Amino acid sequence: MSSFRRHTCVAFTAAVLVIAHSAAPAMADDIPGKIAEASGILNDALDFSQPPVLPTIEAPRKTDIRASIDRGVAFLLADQNANGSWGSATRTKGLNIFAPVPGAHHAFRTATTSLCISALIELESGGLCQDVAAVAESIDKSEAWLTEHLPNLRRATSDAIYNVWGHGYSIQALVRMHGRHQADAAKQEQIVTLIKSQFDMLTRFESVDGGWGYYDFRYGGNQPTSSSISFVNGALLVAMAEARDIGVEPPKRVVDRAIAALRRQQKPDFSYLYGEYLQYQPMRGINRPGGSLGRTQCCNTALRYWGDLSITDNVAKNWLYRLYVRNGWLDIGRKRPIPHESWMQVAGYFYYFGHYYAALSMDQLPAADRAPYQSMLAKLMLDRQEADGSWWDYPLYDYHQPYGTGFALMTLKRCLPD
Known part of the structure; x- marks a missing residue:
């Protein structure tokens, strides 16, 4: 994980904004006259008294999720090292992160x-493995x-x-x-x-x-x-x-x-600084809500696990929704070889990390409330699975495919209807 890089190029700003919002309809504040509540992002960014207004999403079929899981498991079985581990220091590239x-x-x-x-x-215990013995x-x-x-x-x-x-x-x-x-x-x-x-x-x-x-x-x-x-x-x-x-x-x-x-490191809108050393730069790109998308789910989930009552169901729901509609801020960094070179200083390796913790956050909701969020996460995972069955977000030696696949499989498992 390298130091942040500053960016000055603005020639493609309009195109970037289109990509960043491609996962769902435009934000309400981008459409003159449209009430903010209709987008799920409230006029008051600090008001979590209500759940978001959700878009209509066609739920992925359970059979498609199961088939995706099967392909991911097959990849892990084929990719496992002979000694039982996964990953190695091979497949280097021109730029490798600091790794003594x-x-x-x-x-x-x-x-x-x-x-x-x-x-x-998790998949074995849930009866979700095609080849149980393997x-x-x-x-x-x-x-x-x-x-x-x-x-x-x-x-x-x-x-x-x-x-x-x-x-x-x-x-x-x-x-x-x-x-x-x-x-x-x-x-x-x-x-x-x-x-x-x-x-x-x-x-x-x-x-x-x-x-x-x-x-x-x-x-x-x-x-x-x-x-x-x-x-x-x-x-x-x-x-x-x-x-x-x-x-x-x-x-x-x-x-x-x-x-x-x-x-x-928590901000009033339940986004989070990258690190405490940035406490005097709270509006730096990486510390803004779009830059925090991959961290917010993890940090909110952790605090809720440890009894923080301020992380309510509505906080979790609003941030799950933002992860979907603003997914482009994370996705635009996916597969880039230089950490933090993307907009909002996002690094690729936050992608599947962030969605895994989003799935854990979703699991903290009442079972009756999970379905739309399961559909959102499942769609994002299914659309990004590679031809070989893996998922990856940042080229990290030979670790990226197995770790990305592990995160994605645990995410998809939680997207299956009860």
Whole structure:
């Protein structure tokens, strides 16, 4: 994840706006005389007292969603490494993000493998696998790899702390593994021990002000000295909440400090700064609602998991709706090779990340209210599946297809009608 790039080209502004709004009808404030409420975006951007006015969407057929899931699973089975992991440091390009070897790639591979494990276990437990035996074998291999290699995951260097992603997503994978091995008490005990070890690592690599970042370009201290990053806090708080829900309590002090750090980055409209270091630039492109689209779902979901009553159903619904109608702000960054080179300084790797957490946010709504949001998310996922069955949003060595596919499969699973 590189530093932001400034842009001065305005020659194609009109075309960009058309693309950015292509997922749904134009915003009400773009149409003179049309009442704002008709668009679902209220005149008062801080008023979440009402749910959005939704567009008419033809719900994707359940058979189409199932077929898409089958193709995604087939891709993961074919793409899995012989040792059970997913991803590698191959398929480099002319521009690669800062990734000190070998530690950065240990982190990328651990996080990617964990996402694939989570996706396959969710589909297996939901009876959504076409080749049950092949999926079970794949999960067994990947569980063995994670169990062996996770204890060795550390930060690559004092300034590259990508390992926090591996710790966080491995906790989510371990939670699902715990449920998968309900009949094996010894295995569950081993899994709980691994989860607690990841809590220990996240405590050690917590930023001095609370929360977590993935770089430390300040002092490179034993404890990271850089500001926390909103969406890292959100993702790790979600993982810790899932562990809590199976009875494995994370350290309260670490959780409380991460929540406080995340709230410091929350804006009044429930969008979020990229990181706390940008607190004095709240209207910079990356910190505006369009720039926050890929973060807002994650951060709101995390705070709601931890009991924040200000994240109401209407807040979740309005931001799910905005993710759909303003999807172009995320989509226009998808597959661009330079992080943050797009409008609103959006990087490609926020795309499937953001939609996965949107699906988790949707799951927090009453079941009777989910259908239109399921249709929105399903349509976005189905329309972007690649010919080989994968999904990807940013060319990250050889990790992008499996991690994107893991995110997308877990999103689609939550889009299936109950």
